[in-house]
Amino acid sequence: MSVEHYDYIICGGGLSGLSLAHRLTDESFADKRILVLDQSSKTTNDRTWSFWAHRSFDRYKNIYRKSWDRLAFYAPDTQVIAAADPYQYHTISGIDFYNHTLKAINTSGHVDFKVASVQDVVDQADQVSVHTDQAIYHADYVFDSIVKSFPEQEKLFVWQHFMGWEVKLTEGSWDDSTATFMDFRVDQGDDTRFVYILPFDKQTALIEATVFSKDLWTEEQYKEMLVDYMDRYVGHAYELMSTELGKIPMTTATFSKGSKRVIPIGTNNATVKPSSGYAFMRIQKECDILAERISQGKIARVTQKRRFIAYDKTLLNVLLTQKESAQRVFSLMFQRNSYGQNLKFLDEETSLWEEVKIFWTLPFWSFLRAFLSENVFSGTKSRTVSNS
Numbered sequence: 001m002s003v004e005h006y007d008y009i010i011c012g013g014g015l016s017g018l019s020l021a022h023r024l025t026d027e028s029f030a031d032k033r034i035l036v037l038d039q040s041s042k043t044t045n046d047r048t049w050s051f052w053a054h055r056s057f058d059r060y061k062n063i064y065r066k067s068w069d070r071l072a073f074y075a076p077d078t079q080v081i082a083a084a085d086p087y088q089y090h091t092i093s094g095i096d097f098y099n100h101t102l103k104a105i106n107t108s109g110h111v112d113f114k115v116a117s118v119q120d121v122v123d124q125a126d127q128v129s130v131h132t133d134q135a136i137y138h139a140d141y142v143f144d145s146i147v148k149s150f151p152e153q154e155k156l157f158v159w160q161h162f163m164g165w166e167v168k169l170t171e172g173s174w175d176d177s178t179a180t181f182m183d184f185r186v187d188q189g190d191d192t193r194f195v196y197i198l199p200f201d202k203q204t205a206l207i208e209a210t211v212f213s214k215d216l217w218t219e220e221q222y223k224e225m226l227v228d229y230m231d232r233y234v235g236h237a238y239e240l241m242s243t244e245l246g247k248i249p250m251t252t253a254t255f256s257k258g259s260k261r262v263i264p265i266g267t268n269n270a271t272v273k274p275s276s277g278y279a280f281m282r283i284q285k286e287c288d289i290l291a292e293r294i295s296q297g298k299i300a301r302v303t304q305k306r307r308f309i310a311y312d313k314t315l316l317n318v319l320l321t322q323k324e325s326a327q328r329v330f331s332l333m334f335q336r337n338s339y340g341q342n343l344k345f346l347d348e349e350t351s352l353w354e355e356v357k358i359f360w361t362l363p364f365w366s367f368l369r370a371f372l373s374e375n376v377f378s379g380t381k382s383r384t385v386s387n388s
């Protein structure tokens with residue numbers, strides 16, 4: 001087997017791997033040799049990413065499938081339809097993201113993308129060896145987005161799992177000015193269930209049956225939820241165009257310890273927001289920080305803010321121990337705070353005073369008990385420390 005040496009190897013060319021590689025195509029990194037390894041050639045449209053961002057964020061503006069200025073939230077006794085200001089909500093198709101980033105990589109001259117299955121990553125103190133089914137590669141540092149196993153046994157672990165249908169109405173139309181962030185007007189069973197709708201135009205929308213639970217569902221269970229929702233709340237005939245299935249870990253547990261030269265990124269660095277499952281913008285921020293650290297020659301993993309880890313633990317505790325239903329918590333949150341305030345809070349950009357005001361609108365005693373039980377009486381130390 002041949003051995004090649006790179007400055008940096010990125011293991012896994014999914015959202016985090018390609019986002020980082022895309023940042024490193026910048027001319028300022030042209031003196032570095034960088035390799036991205038993925039087991040697949042990234043030619044299938046395997047997911048749709050949605051996220052909110054300030055209007056000034058334009059890194060991927062050429063590949064947005066659709067953007068919305070307004071969001072809707074529904075529960076049996078709640079309806080909040082309002083501007084997402086100062087944010088916009090965007091959607092990108094996976095395939096457009098892969099094509100866009102791979103094009104920049106392939107024309108950069110200093111970043112390579114290779115299809116290979118990574119079998120082992122070994123930190124040898126002075127360099128890292130990456131063993132694949134094709135060859136062994138060496139690097140000064142490895143950015144590792146490949147999750148070896150999910151910490152499913154942890155107390156604060158739940159799957160956000162879903163099946164989405166892209167449907168085309170054959171009569172009637174969608175209101176394509178507004179994306180439905182959460183619609184809780186569905187049977188809650190013993191867990192948390194809601195429908196999420198992205199209307200791309202008057203005819204076409206992605207409608208997703210979403211569940212937070214420890215156990216995954218069969219396709220038949222999601223189908224029942226989607227058919228029922230379409231009958232009750234949409235009421236128009238439709239054609240099924242395509243199906244998306246997915247599961248996202250929601251947890252404050254550690255995925256990978258990493259090492260001095262092996263830096264976990266993306267899901268493998270627990271960059272998915274534990275209490276919401278959103279990752280797109282957090283991964284962009286993680287890549288910005290890493291690019292900055294690389295240019296300063298101070299490479300280290302990116303960690304999350306301790307205060308927000310405590311909040312994520314609190315919300316997961318409330319939901320998993322069923323101190324309160326998610327339907328009630330999110331209804332209060334969206335009734336009593338604007339989308340702008342809630343999204344800023346979920347982005348971890350609020351001040352302590354803004355956070356106190358949001359917590360004050362939630363079931364106070366349940367949250368206080370959960371906060372104390374996870375953060376004061378748990379006997380375990382917080383996972384990570386601040387970014388700064």
Ligand SMILES: Cc1cc2nc3c(=O)[nH]c(=O)nc-3n(C[C@H](O)[C@H](O)[C@H](O)COP(=O)(O)OP(=O)(O)OC[C@H]3O[C@@H](n4cnc5c(N)ncnc54)[C@H](O)[C@@H]3O)c2cc1C
Pocket residue numbers: 011012013014015016017037038039040046047048049050051116117118119145146147244245246247248265266267268272277278279280281
């Ligand atoms: C269907 C779906 C929809 C989602 N929608 C959203 C959304 O709307 N908004 C949002 O913020 N988040 C969303 N997420 C959550 C999160 O953004 C994604 O999971 C995101 O892809 C995480 O990025 P990542 O780089 O950690 O993992 P991935 O994007 O999964 O990348 C990991 C890469 O590693 C490769 N790989 C794995 N094993 C090996 C191996 N042994 N050798 C080589 N390569 C390997 C895989 O092929 C993959 O390309 C969604 C997740 C799913 C599954």
